[in-house]
Amino acid sequence: MQLRIKPAAETLGLTLQDLGRQVRQAFYGEEAQRIQRGRDDIRVMVRYPRDERRSLDALEKMRIRTANGSEVPFSQVALVESGRGFASIERVDRKRAVNVTASVDPAITSAGAVIADLRTRVLPEVLADYPELFYTFEGARAEQADAAGGLLRGFILALLMIFALLAVPLRSYLQPLIIMAAIPFGLVGAIWGHIIMDLDMTMMSMVGLVALTGVVVNDSLVMVDFIQRARNVHADLGREIRQAGGLQTDRREFESSGLQLAIREAGCNRLRPILLTSLTTFFGLAPLMLERSIQAAFLVPMAVSLAFGVLFATFITLLLVPVSYLILDDAQRALRRMSESRAATVLPGVLENAPLTLDGGKSAATQVVEASS
Structure with missing residues (x-):
C-alpha cells in the first residue's frame, strides 16, 4: 500500500x-x-x-x-x-539504491556487448530524464575490473623484469628493446586468434596475454644472440687480417661492415630452430583450443592467446629483428660520426686561436704536424 x-x-x-x-x-x-x-x-x-x-x-x-x-x-x-x-530498501552512502541483475545468453550476445549498449544508449537516456540518478557496475563486472587492474600491474611488472634480465647479460639498453619489440605483435596475433576462433576476450584471455610476453621474446632473443656473436667473429677476423698486413685498425670499423653478413647467417642458421620452437608450441596447444567440453571451455581463451600470439610474432620476428638491428647500427654510426666531426672542428679552432707552447718551446700545432709526418 x-x-x-x-x-x-x-x-x-x-x-x-x-x-x-x-x-x-x-x-x-x-x-x-x-x-x-x-x-x-x-x-x-x-x-x-x-x-x-x-x-x-x-x-x-x-x-x-x-x-x-x-x-x-x-x-x-x-x-x-x-x-x-519494495520488499526491502537498500542504501549506499546513505542514498537509496536499487540492484538490477540479469543473466546473459551466450548464444545470443555477450556480457560486454550488453554493458556497452547500456553505457552508450540506455543509461544516457535515463540520466537525461533523471539528472540526480547515478549508477555503478557491481557484481561480476566490478570483480572483472579489479582483476583486469591487477593483470595490468602484473603486465607492467613483467615487462620491467624482462627488460632487466635482458639488459644485464647483453650489456645494452637498446638491444633488449629490439627483442621486446615482438611483444606488441604477439598481442595483435592473440586478438586475431580470438577472431578466427570466434571467441570473446575473457579474463583468461588476459592471463594468456600476460604469459605471452615471456614466451614471445624467446625467438627474438635467439636471433639477436646469434647476430651479436657472428658480428663479433667477423669484426675480430677483419681486424686480424688488417693487422697481418701491417695496418692498425679499430675493431669498431669491422663491426658495422660485418653486421649484414652476420644477419644473413642468422637468418639462415636460426630459421629452422625458431620455426620449430613456435610450431611445436602452437600444435601443442591445438588439442586444448579444439576441445569443446565444458571443463576445457574455461582454458580455451588462454590457449588461443598463447598459440596465435607466438605463431604471429614468429613471422614478424624474422623480419623485424634484422631490420631493427640495422636501423640501430645506422643510428649509432651517425651519432659516432657527429661526435667525431664535432671533435675535429674543435681542435683547429683551439690551435688557431691559442697556439700553446709545450716542452721544448714548440707549439702544439707544430707537434701535431711532426707527429702526422
Whole structure:
C-alpha cells in the first residue's frame, strides 16, 4: 500500500512522515520496553489488537493524532492506493539504491556487448530524464575490473623484469628493446586468434596475454644472440687480417661492415630452430583450443592467446629483428660520426686561436704536424 497525504492534512500540521509513523505504530507496533530473561531480550510491542489489523477497513477507521494533540479520521487526511512496493530498501552512502541483475545468453550476445549498449544508449537516456540518478557496475563486472587492474600491474611488472634480465647479460639498453619489440605483435596475433576462433576476450584471455610476453621474446632473443656473436667473429677476423698486413685498425670499423653478413647467417642458421620452437608450441596447444567440453571451455581463451600470439610474432620476428638491428647500427654510426666531426672542428679552432707552447718551446700545432709526418 502507498499512502498519500491530502491538502487538508497540511493545514493541521501533519506531514507524510508523521502519517507513516503512526500507521506503522498501529499495525506493526512500537517498542515500549525490553525485559531481560536469561540471555534473551524480550521486546514489548504496543499496537492494535489482531482483529483490528486484519483488514483494510481497519486502516480507514483509524484516527490520526495531529500536532496540537487532537485526533481526526484517517480518511480526512490521507489516501490509500494499492500497488507494488519494495520488499526491502537498500542504501549506499546513505542514498537509496536499487540492484538490477540479469543473466546473459551466450548464444545470443555477450556480457560486454550488453554493458556497452547500456553505457552508450540506455543509461544516457535515463540520466537525461533523471539528472540526480547515478549508477555503478557491481557484481561480476566490478570483480572483472579489479582483476583486469591487477593483470595490468602484473603486465607492467613483467615487462620491467624482462627488460632487466635482458639488459644485464647483453650489456645494452637498446638491444633488449629490439627483442621486446615482438611483444606488441604477439598481442595483435592473440586478438586475431580470438577472431578466427570466434571467441570473446575473457579474463583468461588476459592471463594468456600476460604469459605471452615471456614466451614471445624467446625467438627474438635467439636471433639477436646469434647476430651479436657472428658480428663479433667477423669484426675480430677483419681486424686480424688488417693487422697481418701491417695496418692498425679499430675493431669498431669491422663491426658495422660485418653486421649484414652476420644477419644473413642468422637468418639462415636460426630459421629452422625458431620455426620449430613456435610450431611445436602452437600444435601443442591445438588439442586444448579444439576441445569443446565444458571443463576445457574455461582454458580455451588462454590457449588461443598463447598459440596465435607466438605463431604471429614468429613471422614478424624474422623480419623485424634484422631490420631493427640495422636501423640501430645506422643510428649509432651517425651519432659516432657527429661526435667525431664535432671533435675535429674543435681542435683547429683551439690551435688557431691559442697556439700553446709545450716542452721544448714548440707549439702544439707544430707537434701535431711532426707527429702526422
